[in-house]
Amino acid sequence: KNEVEQSPQNLTAQEGEFITINCSYSVGISALHWLQQHPGGGIVSLFMLSSGKKKHGRLIATINIQEKHSSLHITASHPRDSAVYICAVANFGNEKLTFGTGTRLTIIP
Amino acid sequence: DGGITQSPKYLFRKEGQNVTLSCEQNLNHDAMYWYRQDPGQGLRLIYYSQIVNDFQKGDIAEGYSVSREKKESFPLTVTSAQKNPTAFYLCASRGLRTGLIDEQFFGPGTRLTVL
Numbered sequence: 001k002n003e004v005e006q007s008p009q010n011l012t013a014q015e016g017e018f019i020t021i022n023c024s025y026s027v028g029i030s031a032l033h034w035l036q037q038h039p040g041g042g043i044v045s046l047f048m049l050s051s052g053k054k055k056h057g058r059l060i061a062t063i064n065i066q067e068k069h070s071s072l073h074i075t076a077s078h079p080r081d082s083a084v085y086i087c088a089v090a091n092f093g094n095e096k097l098t099f100g101t102g103t104r105l106t107i108i109p
Numbered sequence: 110d111g112g113i114t115q116s117p118k119y120l121f122r123k124e125g126q127n128v129t130l131s132c133e134q135n136l137n138h139d140a141m142y143w144y145r146q147d148p149g150q151g152l153r154l155i156y157y158s159q160i161v162n163d164f165q166k167g168d169i170a171e172g173y174s175v176s177r178e179k180k181e182s183f184p185l186t187v188t189s190a191q192k193n194p195t196a197f198y199l200c201a202s203r204g205l206r207t208g209l210i211d212e213q214f215f216g217p218g219t220r221l222t223v224l
Contacts, residue, residue: 004151033212041197043215096167097213099151
């Protein structure tokens with residue numbers, strides 16, 4: 001079973017700061033997902049990646065398959081980015097996801 | 110609009126009562142999932158289904174039951190056998206296109222409180 005660890009668990013930053021959230025996993029994967037959960041509880045998929053880098057607006061996700069590590073970056077952070085960010089991995093040949101415990105991000109105006 | 114709906118958003122039940130959580134999707138996805146979320150823990154898989162009339166236990170299936178009579182619907186019943194049912198429940202769905210990795214789409218969740 002894959003183990004997924006995220007760091008930090010909590011992150012508070014000032015508006016405008018560059019944010020990095022990290023995710024490490026223990027076993028080879030077919031894909032890694034970054035998810036965003038707002039206080040209401042609903043989850044939105046931000047990225048799904050299996051190699052390299054993806055960018056969407058101010059969000060950038062990278063993955064290093066050899067090091068079994070992924071990062072989520074937020075540029076020019078804004079209070080509306082405040083949410084829990086969750087990393088999840090899909091193992092090879094397995095339809096199920098293993099989730100990290102999430103990083104709670106708070107952006108202060 | 111395509112998406113996943115869960116109802117209700119908040120649900121209160123007395124201890125010892127069974128309760129059924131609804132999950133409907135109009136994305137034409139083959140696979141559907143039920144997860145449980147507790148404070149400080151990652152989402153844990155309860156049950157999943159990849160095809161109508163078939164479903165598999167996840168990591169924490171005890172005290173839960175599901176059915177998949179229609180492609181678009183995957184209701185979850187929390188039975189009185191579930192020792193600690195108070196939690197946030199999320200439903201998800203995913204396409205199963207051959208040779209491709211499809212992302213999961215999540216519903217808004219149901220917060221169940223057992224009194």
